[in-house]
Amino acid sequence: HYGAFERPNGRMDMKVAENGVAAMASCYQKFDPAAYLQYNYTPPRADFERKDSIVPWKLACLHRAFTEGDVSGELLVDIGSGPTLYQVLSGCEVFNKVLLTDFLEVNRQELKRWLQAEGGSLDWTPYLQHVCKLEGRREKAAKLRQVISDILPIDVHRPQPLAPGALPSAGADCLVSCFCLESVSPDLAAFTRALGHIQKLLRPNGHLLLIGALGESYYFGGPGVKIPVVPLNEAQVCASLQQSGFTLIRLEVYTLPEDMRVGVDDVTGVFFVKARKDYGLA
Numbered sequence: 328h329y330g331a332f333e334r335p336n337g338r339m340d341m342k343v344a345e346n347g348v349a350a351m352a353s354c355y356q357k358f359d360p361a362a363y364l365q366y367n368y369t370p371p372r373a374d375f376e377r378k379d380s381i382v383p384w385k386l387a388c389l390h391r392a393f394t395e396g397d398v399s400g401e402l403l404v405d406i407g408s409g410p411t412l413y414q415v416l417s418g419c420e421v422f423n424k425v426l427l428t429d430f431l432e433v434n435r436q437e438l439k440r441w442l443q444a445e446g447g448s449l450d451w452t453p454y455l456q457h458v459c460k461l462e463g464r465r466e467k468a469a470k471l472r473q474v475i476s477d478i479l480p481i482d483v484h485r486p487q488p489l490a491p492g493a494l495p496s497a498g499a500d501c502l503v504s505c506f507c508l509e510s511v512s513p514d515l516a517a518f519t520r521a522l523g524h525i526q527k528l529l530r531p532n533g534h535l536l537l538i539g540a541l542g543e544s545y546y547f548g549g550p551g552v553k554i555p556v557v558p559l560n561e562a563q564v565c566a567s568l569q570q571s572g573f574t575l576i577r578l579e580v581y582t583l584p585e586d587m588r589v590g591v592d593d594v595t596g597v598f599f600v601k602a603r604k605d606y607g608l609a
């Protein structure tokens with residue numbers, strides 16, 4: 328009789344899972360933040376003059392989610408920030424403290440350079456101006472630099488993705504995560520496990536704002552740096568959220584027009600999820 332983890336296939340499953348995650352980590356050693364920003368955060372995907380451009384759609388989803396009255400608290404944590412800041416442009420007006428996180432030092436450095444007003448690979452001004460217009464504000468950079476209190480290493484495949492003590496014992500009041508989980512998980516099971524790991528970073532009844540790719544099987548993280556992605560559909564996203572202790576509040580989907588398919592990935596759509604950590608469940 329084997330115990331729970333002595334079964335050969337049980338050990339085999341865990342071994343395969345670890346190998347898949349390790350293989351993914353080695354892909355990321357070649358990630359090139361500047362190239363990645365060029366591929367995804369410049370026109371046409373980031374064209375503020377176009378109603379159907381992807382970035383304005385994402386910013387509108389985040390603006391609505393942060394300002395419709397149910398999201399509040401002290402601490403907002405961005406999971407897998409990459410080299411981008413757009414995820415927290417609306418949230419920085421709602422929370423006193425924002426933590427950015429990423430797996431790679433090169434991305435954390437890219438974010439630090441912007442925070443210390445040392446420039447960076449991309450000019451975020453059009454993004455700040457766009458969100459200021461949505462909010463009827465005139466200024467955002469100073470607020471952003473004031474509330475972003477740290478940029479921490481993270482690994483969503485660990486049961487404890489952040490270093491001990493990184494969060495208050497009650498957890499974060501809100502999590503945001505954009506295009507991270509599906510592009511760091513070798514398969515759907517790993518994606519669901521990672522969702523479960525970040526769910527534990529959240530206080531009960533806290534919110535998760537999750538943006539991700541639908542139907543994506545790879546993307547380029549730099550010239551010739553092809554990174555595998557677990558292709559997801561809406562039903563899988565909803566099932567994974569439910570399995571990892573979230574209650575879905577809203578799901579919105581954007582389908583890429585032809586001219587947004589620029590060869591840097593095979594994304595067919597983008598999902599936006601607003602969810603809540605299940606009421607009082609363990």
Ligand SMILES: Nc1ncnc2c1ncn2[C@@H]1O[C@@H](CSCCNC[C@@H]2Cc3ccc([N+](=O)[O-])cc3CN2)[C@@H](O)[C@H]1O
Pocket residue numbers: 352355358367372381382406407408409410429430431434481482483484506507510511540543546592594597
């Ligand atoms: N184990 C880990 N834990 C946490 N973060 C990790 C881990 N491993 C890597 N990371 C970290 O996660 C990564 C986040 S960037 C992942 C890129 N996601 C796919 C890309 C993005 C994108 C953007 C925009 C649009 N669009 O249509 O507009 C489409 C797409 C689809 N392609 C990267 O920062 C890495 O450093």
